[in-house]
Amino acid sequence: MRIENLPLAAHGLFTCQAFYDTEQEPLVYYYYVHLTVQVPVSKPNLLLSDASPEEGSTMWMHCRVENGTEPIHYVWQHESHSGSITNFPQNSSSINVTDLTREHTGWYRCVASNAVNRASSEELWLNITFGPDAPQVDVTPYSLTERGYSALETENVSLSCQAQSSPASQYVWFYNDSQVHTGPHFSITKILRVHTGDYACLAQNSYLNTRSRKTISLTVYYPPDGSPSCSVEPALNHTSLRLLCSWPGGFPSPSLHWTGDPVLAGELTHPLSRALISLPSESLTPNSSLFTCLGSHPALRQQAECSVRTHVPPAEPQCYSNVSRDLQHLMLSCSWDGGAPKALVWWEGPGGLSKGGEENSNILVLRYGSAHSGKPYTCYAKHPLVQTKTCRLTLVPVSKPSLLMSDASPAEGSTMWMRCSVENGTEPIHYVWQHALHGENFTTFAQGSSSSINVSDTERNHTGWYRCAASNAGSSASSDRSWLRVTCKH
Missing domain, CATH: 2.60.40.10 (Immunoglobulins)
Structure with a gap:
């Protein structure tokens, strides 16, 4: 017997009867054949409970085979992003995966086999959704400080943000909590000092409605103006x-x-x-x-x-004196100019008199006539590079003046001169000229810094006694009187 296109219904017990005629009686023999019809497995159909499950969740996969003689053996295959294929034998048409991780992402297929054949399902992509993770922010040029990152003023600065996420994140940049840019890369051309502040990258997964944020501090370095x-x-x-x-x-x-x-x-x-x-x-x-x-x-x-x-001031300290025009004050001046740094100058005088230090020059002011004659007033000049230097002023009292006349008996209408001669005395010296007709009632008729006086066109009333007085800041003296007689013209 030949069976074409063996149907599944042919599965079962076949009996063959053989009849023999004998002299005694006919004989019947039975032969039994048990036919097992093996059905090949059909191409499996892979079903996923969720093609984009969230990380940490649970899902199942089912490998559906419509036809195939039992027992059917199942093998599950996973192909990762890198192309490596992993078999995980789990002889079951359904598997449950708990606590999904992003490493489960990839292509999946199931392979069903029995004693007849082996068949593989089509590949299905399983995308594990997750994130976004905490963003990674990179700054170029890279310069790390204790507080964050730094950049030099007028540099071109690029900020880059990346956060692991599936599906991919959208990025929003904030500067001091104000939105300034969208996208993973944010560039600042010729950054300025006003751009110092906090920059935040916000990564958003719109599929999962999740987000994460990373904030960095960026300090812009700028130089002082000018030079030191x-x-x-x-x-x-x-x-x-x-x-x-x-x-x-x-x-x-x-x-x-x-x-x-x-x-x-x-x-x-x-x-x-x-x-x-x-x-x-x-x-x-x-x-x-x-x-x-x-x-x-x-x-x-x-x-x-x-x-x-x-450098040290050139030359030496200089001391000199001067008198106010109203003859009220004597001024002792000391100077030592030209050093770097400036020298310190101060006065010390008799009787504990002193004048505190000043730079470059110092003036000691005394009331006229109160100065000590014959005792030094010392100026001290001090500079860090040399030993202290000094100069001194000693007021020499005026000696008794001598009154000199060019002509003690000048003719009326003639010209003559008188001189008040002082041998010693510290300048400036003040001269006073006095005249008296009779006795001691002298009156002042001239005074000043000149030691001589000219009398032109003499008159008879110029006849009389004359004397001069000389004074400086520390002393005064008068000359003896001298007689002047103006002779009349005949």
Whole structure:
């Protein structure tokens, strides 16, 4: 018997009967054949409970086979993004996956096999939705500080944000809580100091309606204006030097350091806008020394600098005296100009008299006539680079003047002169001229700084006694009287 297109219904028991005729009686023999019809497995159909489940959830997959003789064996396959294929034998037409992770994302298929054949389903993509994770923010150029990131003013700065998410995130940028840009990349051309602040990247997963945020602090460095300014000052009562370098402004503060004289071996760096260095006098030379302050800032390619030079004032301190026009005050002046730094000048006089220190020059004012004659008034001049110097003024009292006349008996209408001669006395000297006709009733007829007086066109009433008085800030003296007789013309 031949069966074409074997149907499943042919499965079962077939009996073959054989009849034999014998002399005694006919014989019948039975032969039994059990036919097993094996049905090949049909192509499986893969079903997913959710093609885009959320990370951490649970789902099931079912491998449906319409036809196929049992037993049917199932194998599950997973192909990852990288293309690697993993078989996980789980001989079941359905599997449950709990606590899904993003690593479950990929292509899935099931393979069904029995004793007859093996068939594979079509691949289905399983997309695990998740995120967004905490964003990763990158700053270019990269410069990390204690507070976040830094950039140099006028640089081009690029901010990049990336957050792992499925489906992909949308990005929104905020500057100090104000929205400024959308997209994963945010560029600032020629950044300015006003752009310092907090930048936040907000990553959003619109499918899951979830979001995450990352905030960074960006500080823009900018240099101080101009260049450093230098000065040299006396310190510790003019026994040492103080070098001052100032460069205010900028962020962060510039670094300043002094170089120059051998006493500044190495570099003394000050990360401040002001740099102070004190140098004792014994470490300095009286000759001219140049000190340079170098300023550097991360926002500048080159250093800025300023210099100061120290030197002793030329020549020696100078002392001189002067009298006010109204003869009320005597002024003792002392000066020592031209040094760097300026010298300290002060007066000390007899009787504990003193005048505190001033720079470059000092004037001691005394009431006229109260000065001590014959005792020195000393001016002290002090500079950090040399020993203290002095100059002195000693007021010499005026000696008794002598009255000299060019002609003691001049003719009426003629010209003559008188001179008040003083051998000693500190200038300036003030002269007073007096005249008396009779006795001691002298009257002043002239005075001033001139020691001589001219009388032109003499008259007979010029006849009489004459004397002169000389005075300076510390003393006065009068001459003896002299007689002048004007003779009449005949």
